Amino acid sequence: MIERMRPYAPTGIIFLLILYFGVQALTGERGLLSHGERAEMLERRQVELAQLEDRRQDLELRVRYLRTDNLSRDLLEERARVVLGFAAPGEYLIPVERRAVTAS
Template sequence: MLARLRPYAPTAALAFLIFYFGFHAFTGERGILSTHQRDEALAAKTRELALLQAERRDLEARAHLLRDTSLSADLLEERARSLLGFSDPKDYVIRLKR
């Protein structure tokens, strides 16, 4: 019986490989059916990137105001009060945990 099926073994192996790779092309991690998940992940990462870029621009602007060439008295006073823990008696201080 095995001798009769031996000529079809390469064809069966090739058919199995075609089925295997075709199945994973559709349902695999990077398959055709998972494009929706990749699009959602890309949108989430794009939003995160936009937030990080805005935060970086803000930090760069604040760092620029603290340089010797363009020292901002208000920002310097804010940083000194924050680091030293001082406040004006008329100020309302609300401390938040980071």
């Protein structure tokens, strides 16, 4: 029986490969049926990019005010207090733990 099926083996293998790649073309990660999922991911990434760009602009502004030619005394004092943990007399400090920002 195996001898009778031997000539059909290459055809069967090719058929299985075509079937596999056809299923992947439809349902795979970049398949035709996963367009909605990709659009959702694109929206999430665009929101994340906008948040990161805003944060970068804020950090660039702070760095600009900490340079020697453009030194802001208020910002320098704020950073020194945060780094050193000092407070002026009459000020109240409320310690807050920072949570790490995770990307989803």
